[in-house]
Amino acid sequence: MSSSKLSSIVILLTAFALLQTCFGDDGPLFHFCSNSGNFTAHSPYEFNLKRLISLLNYKTPPTGFGLGSVGTVQSQTAYGLALCRGDVSASDCKTCVSEASSEIRKLCPHNKGAIIWYDNCMYKYLDTDFFHQIDETNKFYMWNLKNVSDPTTFNYKTKELLSQLAKEASVNPKMFATGEKKLGESETLYGLTQCTRDLSSIDCKKCLDEAISELPNCCDGKEGGRVVGGSCNLRYEIYPFVKQ
Ligand SMILES: *[C@@H]1O[C@H](CO)[C@@H](O)[C@H](O)[C@H]1NC(C)=O
Ligand SMILES: *[C@@H]1O[C@H](CO)[C@@H](O)[C@H](O)[C@H]1NC(C)=O
Numbered sequence: 001m002s003s004s005k006l007s008s009i010v011i012l013l014t015a016f017a018l019l020q021t022c023f024g025d026d027g028p029l030f031h032f033c034s035n036s037g038n039f040t041a042h043s044p045y046e047f048n049l050k051r052l053i054s055l056l057n058y059k060t061p062p063t064g065f066g067l068g069s070v071g072t073v074q075s076q077t078a079y080g081l082a083l084c085r086g087d088v089s090a091s092d093c094k095t096c097v098s099e100a101s102s103e104i105r106k107l108c109p110h111n112k113g114a115i116i117w118y119d120n121c122m123y124k125y126l127d128t129d130f131f132h133q134i135d136e137t138n139k140f141y142m143w144n145l146k147n148v149s150d151p152t153t154f155n156y157k158t159k160e161l162l163s164q165l166a167k168e169a170s171v172n173p174k175m176f177a178t179g180e181k182k183l184g185e186s187e188t189l190y191g192l193t194q195c196t197r198d199l200s201s202i203d204c205k206k207c208l209d210e211a212i213s214e215l216p217n218c219c220d221g222k223e224g225g226r227v228v229g230g231s232c233n234l235r236y237e238i239y240p241f242v243k244q
Contacts, residue, residue, distance in 0.1 A: 030140045049070075080125035095120075142226040144237070
């Protein structure tokens with residue numbers, strides 16, 4: 001990605017992060033419509049995509065992860081996955097996945113591929129098989145606008161906690177980990193890491209380590225931050241945000 005493109009995304013996201021802090025609601029965090037091509041109404045692809053969406057809505061909530069494809073003919077087959085955050089209940093997962101699937105169809109009505117993220121889930125589909133590989137294309141950052149007082153120590157401890165959680169997520173059957181670390185007398189740092197479960201343990205770790213290495217691009221010395229991609233995501237805050 002060119003640096004000018006990157007900086008425009010960062011600027012866009014700064015405005016977005018401001019909106020988040022003002023209105024924090026349950027709406028989508030972000031989405032991308034893929035440029036892999038369009039489909040037309042009543043085409044075989046649309047038929048397969050609709051069946052895929054029903055399949056994922058049904059398959060995802062019990063375990064928090066759903067993966068599937070519908071179709072037999074190449075270029076008319078729809079591949080998709082849905083992932084709920086590891087601490088989300090089956091009923092909140094169901095609500096999020098069903099909301100995500102209808103919202104993404106409105107936001108990207110003709111695109112063969114699309115991805116959308118919420119606090120509680122992620123939803124993605126495409127007309128090619130993207131399973132078992134790290135998504136290097138779709139990524140965004142979010143951060144808290146507040147600066148910490150000692151960025152050097154804070155950044156170091158954040159990296160240390162998230163690296164530990166990257167290891168833990170990669171060997172966890174749910175590919176999810178949360179944890180915390182003392183930051184001094186009274187403050188605590190809270191972290192979360194998660195991968196889509198089609199990744200191998202090695203690729204999950206690789207995806208999260210890459211995300212950690214991107215923290216300086218968004219979140220240097222910030223009280224909270226997220227690096228969110230199509231295959232893995234991480235988050236840290238100085239307040240507890242994981243559901244019990
Ligand atoms: C897909 O549809 C959009 C919106 O109608 C259009 O702007 C775009 O050029 C189309 N892309 C292709 C590859 O046909
Ligand atoms: C945080 O630090 C950056 C860089 O030093 C500065 O531009 C920004 O205004 C600070 N933000 C706040 C909320 O103080």
